[in-house]
Amino acid sequence: MYAALTANSLHTPSRSAAEATELTKIYGEGDTRVVALDSVSVGFEQGRFTAIMGPSGSGKSTLMHCMAGLDSISAGSARVGDTELSGLDDRALTRLRRDKIGFVFQAFNLLPTLTALENITLPLAIAGRSADQEWLDTVVTTVGLSGRLAHRPAQLSGGQQQRVAVARALASRPDIVFADEPTGNLDSRAGGEVLGFLRESVRQWGQTVVMVTHDPVAASYADRVVFLADGRLTDQLMDPTAESVLDRMRHFDTAARTS
Numbered sequence: 001m002y003a004a005l006t007a008n009s010l011h012t013p014s015r016s017a018a019e020a021t022e023l024t025k026i027y028g029e030g031d032t033r034v035v036a037l038d039s040v041s042v043g044f045e046q047g048r049f050t051a052i053m054g055p056s057g058s059g060k061s062t063l064m065h066c067m068a069g070l071d072s073i074s075a076g077s078a079r080v081g082d083t084e085l086s087g088l089d090d091r092a093l094t095r096l097r098r099d100k101i102g103f104v105f106q107a108f109n110l111l112p113t114l115t116a117l118e119n120i121t122l123p124l125a126i127a128g129r130s131a132d133q134e135w136l137d138t139v140v141t142t143v144g145l146s147g148r149l150a151h152r153p154a155q156l157s158g159g160q161q162q163r164v165a166v167a168r169a170l171a172s173r174p175d176i177v178f179a180d181e182p183t184g185n186l187d188s189r190a191g192g193e194v195l196g197f198l199r200e201s202v203r204q205w206g207q208t209v210v211m212v213t214h215d216p217v218a219a220s221y222a223d224r225v226v227f228l229a230d231g232r233l234t235d236q237l238m239d240p241t242a243e244s245v246l247d248r249m250r251h252f253d254t255a256a257r258t259s
């Protein structure tokens, strides 16, 4: 039997790069009211790779979107670095996302008319910041894109496009990278490469990464997996392997069927 969580709370002992405290998100009202997150408390440790898992509809994307300032929160708080998100207006949230957060989405979200290099440096250009050339070279080399920088997204494979997206997320040295199903559109080899680069950014550069995934193999690249069910945190696993994640998921399935 796995240890039950008495509180809906998974705080980490050291300083968190981002933290939710009793975070609640409610969509709709009346008959359409959905409690997507129900008083969730969780910290995402600095310089660590955390995966968020759980069944479809359990609130994974909502948690990520609320923590990344992409969605408003209904109650409780969400903090990124020293910034409390709940008090921020749209302008301040945009600035926070631009300056502090890197994003990797399932659908790559590259601009088709720009080259790989232009896509990578676009967030910096929008922020009016010039790229740190040495850092950019390091990132581009690490993700294996040196020979592809002049290509447009349509001239790149899915795996290469997602590597551009990873380089774009890392280029500004953000406080935290949020990745939403980053390997969902990739075959296992390309997916493994992308996960390897995210893992490497944590190991080499102390990057903080938070990733939503359905895939136990993807989750095994993380240092820690937190599990959601019905908008609540149910468990966590440290130093996961694909087998231990699968095992935990089977346990939840059994518990759900017998409860």
Ligand SMILES: Nc1ncnc2c1ncn2[C@@H]1O[C@H](COP(=O)(O)OP(=O)(O)OP(=O)(O)O)[C@@H](O)[C@H]1O
Binding pocket: 027, 028, 034, 035, 036, 054, 055, 056, 057, 058, 059, 060, 061, 062, 063
């Ligand atoms: N914009 C919205 N309006 C209304 N309800 C929403 C909205 N976004 C999410 N929900 C609901 O909130 C709950 C949590 O959704 P969420 O997308 O966070 O789950 P998830 O775990 O990411 O699911 P999946 O794995 O299928 O992507 C679901 O019941 C969903 O229907």
